[in-house]
Amino acid sequence: LATHQQNGFEILKEQKLPIQSNLDMILHLPLYAGEWYHFSFVGDPSADKIKTTLFLEGYGDIVQDRIKVNRDSEFWTEFSFICPQTGMYELTLYQKCEISRPLSYLTIFKKEKPISVQEY
Numbered sequence: 001l002a003t004h005q006q007n008g009f010e011i012l013k014e015q016k017l018p019i020q021s022n023l024d025m026i027l028h029l030p031l032y033a034g035e036w037y038h039f040s041f042v043g044d045p046s047a048d049k050i051k052t053t054l055f056l057e058g059y060g061d062i063v064q065d066r067i068k069v070n071r072d073s074e075f076w077t078e079f080s081f082i083c084p085q086t087g088m089y090e091l092t093l094y095q096k097c098e099i100s101r102p103l104s105y106l107t108i109f110k111k112e113k114p115i116s117v118q119e120y
Helices: 002-006
Strands: 009-016 025-031 036-042 049-056 060-068 076-082 087-096 105-111
Touching: 009 036, 036 049, 049 076, 060 076
Parallel strands: none
Antiparallel strands: 009 105, 025 087, 036 076, 036 105, 049 060, 049 087
């Protein structure tokens, strides 16, 4: 979190998610062309599989990240992108776990715009 903020990102959305095992959770997000976004999805340490997909109608999948969980180290996924087109995007999150309500946490950052200087 501190590293992202030091790199000029601000928190746009941060929440614990009421996700269920083996079911997609879809979030609708308004994203804007030219803005730089960073997504961090932390899954349950007991998960066997974690998947995230960012989709825009008419554009297709922008990001699709699947990881097979290594219980000793990784149970999260994160990615950055500069939004190509303004629109309502679908962020789909998925976890496969033995427990029905696995832990999950999502943070979405947005790069702060530089301060513009007016010419006189």
